[in-house]
Amino acid sequence: xxxxxxxxxxxxxxxxxxxxxxxxxxxxxxxxxxxxxxxxxxxxxxxxxxxxxxxxxxxxxxxxxxxxxxxxxxxxxxxxxxxxxxxxxxxxxxxxxxxxxxxxxxxxxxxxxxxxxxxxxx
Amino acid sequence: xxxxxxxxxxxxxxxxxxxxxxxxxxxxxxxxxxxxxxxxxxxxxxxxxxxxxxxxxxxxxxxxxxxxxxxxxxxxxxxxxxxxxxxxxxxxxxxxxxxxxxxxxxx
Numbered sequence: 001x002x003x004x005x006x007x008x009x010x011x012x013x014x015x016x017x018x019x020x021x022x023x024x025x026x027x028x029x030x031x032x033x034x035x036x037x038x039x040x041x042x043x044x045x046x047x048x049x050x051x052x053x054x055x056x057x058x059x060x061x062x063x064x065x066x067x068x069x070x071x072x073x074x075x076x077x078x079x080x081x082x083x084x085x086x087x088x089x090x091x092x093x094x095x096x097x098x099x100x101x102x103x104x105x106x107x108x109x110x111x112x113x114x115x116x117x118x119x120x121x122x
Numbered sequence: 123x124x125x126x127x128x129x130x131x132x133x134x135x136x137x138x139x140x141x142x143x144x145x146x147x148x149x150x151x152x153x154x155x156x157x158x159x160x161x162x163x164x165x166x167x168x169x170x171x172x173x174x175x176x177x178x179x180x181x182x183x184x185x186x187x188x189x190x191x192x193x194x195x196x197x198x199x200x201x202x203x204x205x206x207x208x209x210x211x212x213x214x215x216x217x218x219x220x221x222x223x224x225x226x227x228x229x
Contacts, residue, residue: 044209045158045209045211045220045223046220047217047218047219050218058216058217060217061123061217062123094165094166101172101213103152103154103213104154104213104214104216106213106216107154107156108168108171109156109158109166109168110168110177112165112167113165114164114165115165
């Protein structure tokens with residue numbers, strides 16, 4: 001059974017960098033694309049980025065200038081960095097496995113972590 | 123980006139009722155659409171992929187249809203455990219986007 005677990009600080013100061021790691025178990029990180037999605041409190045879902053083990057990435061255009069996603073195959077983990085955070089970045093951050101499709105390499109989120117709340121506040 | 127518009131944003135129905143949610147894309151996305159269920163405090167769960175294919179293990183009272191720009195998600199007979207927020211998500215292009223969600227409550 002595939003399991004994903006997010007980890008990282010629950011509180012980040014404004015203007016600083018948010019850093020999260022997702023640890024994958026029950027599957028090799030070299031087999032699929034892997035993604036970050038976030039959900040502000042009481043609001044909807046927003047896709048942030050995805051990565052393949054080879055390092056191929058894709059970012060949400062609205063966040064691209066502040067986001068970096070990376071992968072560590074030796075630890076079966078992938079990570080997110082979001083710079084210059086503001087209160088608007090307060091959200092539950094989910095990591096997820098992504099299946100491909102005929103038209104795009106990453107299409108469907110089939111396994112999700114439980115999510116971790118990150119609050120941006122001084 | 124492709125914008126996904128869901129309606130209604132919330133609904134209240136009785137147990138056993140047929141519930142229908144719509145999702146409209148800002149451009150033709152063929153059938154490149156998924157539906158997810160999110161219960162309070164939990165991660166979303168994939169229910170339907172490719173607009174109409176039921177994910178393994180998902181009850182058959184859930185169904186999806188549509189193509190192009192207009193899509194429908196249906197619960198044929200609402201059950202108490204179906205209380206959740208439902209999201210559509212398109213994958214027609216590299217920038218994946220979700221609808222705003224539909225919160226389903228029991229009347």
